Amino acid sequence: SQTIHQWPATLVQPVGSPLSLECTVEGTSNPNLYWYRQAAGRGLQLLFYSVGIGQISSEVPQNLSASRPQDRQFILSSKKLLLSDSGFYLCAWNKGISSPLHFGNGTRLTVT
Amino acid sequence: AQSVTQPDIHITVSEGASLELRCNYSYGATPYLFWYVQSPGQGLQLLLKYFSGDTLVQGIKGFEAEFKRSQSSFNLRKPSVHWSDAAEYFCAVGAGNQGGKLIFGQGTELSVKP
Numbered sequence: 001s002q003t004i005h006q007w008p009a010t011l012v013q014p015v016g017s018p019l020s021l022e023c024t025v026e027g028t029s030n031p032n033l034y035w036y037r038q039a040a041g042r043g044l045q046l047l048f049y050s051v052g053i054g055q056i057s058s059e060v061p062q063n064l065s066a067s068r069p070q071d072r073q074f075i076l077s078s079k080k081l082l083l084s085d086s087g088f089y090l091c092a093w094n095k096g097i098s099s100p101l102h103f104g105n106g107t108r109l110t111v112t
Numbered sequence: 113a114q115s116v117t118q119p120d121i122h123i124t125v126s127e128g129a130s131l132e133l134r135c136n137y138s139y140g141a142t143p144y145l146f147w148y149v150q151s152p153g154q155g156l157q158l159l160l161k162y163f164s165g166d167t168l169v170q171g172i173k174g175f176e177a178e179f180k181r182s183q184s185s186f187n188l189r190k191p192s193v194h195w196s197d198a199a200e201y202f203c204a205v206g207a208g209n210q211g212g213k214l215i216f217g218q219g220t221e222l223s224v225k226p
Contacts, residue, residue, distance in 0.1 A: 043218035103155030
């Protein structure tokens with residue numbers, strides 16, 4: 001069966017520090033991968049998605065970047081965190097529009 | 113570009129009462145529509161989806177939703193709410209020509225009174 005792992009579960013980082021959140025999927029190949037951010041009262045905002053290794057699409061301009069170094073690995077990064085980067089980050093995968101979107105358990109990021 | 117609006121930020125219903133959560137979408141072609149549920153501090157779980165065919169779709173946990181093209185709506189319903197249904201509910205829309213990405217609404221938080 002397929003599983004998605006996302007870590008860490010919680011993270012507290014000072015402003016200006018770097019960020020690396022990792023997400024891996026098991027039990028499938030060539031998934032579509034997504035990073036969403038959830039802020040209170042603002043729903044889920046799609047940040048990045050990837051349909052293959054090295055292919056990244058950015059949905060909104062921001063302080064973050066994403067990379068996909070391996071087929072089932074998706075990384076969210078920042079060189080210098082801002083206070084506004086605080087939020088709940090969710091990684092997800094599917095095999096296309098007709099398959100369900102499977103979510104990880106999320107990372108709660110607090111930038112202080 | 114597609115978009116989703118969930119007009120109700122927070123709804124409170126009594127246990128055993130019926131429930132309807134509203135969702136309106138904006139998309140030029142036939143959309144792919146979804147409802148997801150999120151328990152506190154967790155990821156999201158798919159409740160149901162609509163791609164084509166019968167406009168009334170059944171999902172898990174006794175939920176159903178009806179696609180109304182004329183109203184650009186995909187409202188979620190449940191005839192009798194249980195205390196365990198308290199959670200946040202998200203409507204989402206996808207486009208067939210944009211891979212598998214989904215655009216989500218702002219969410220509706222459901223509270224259930226005993």
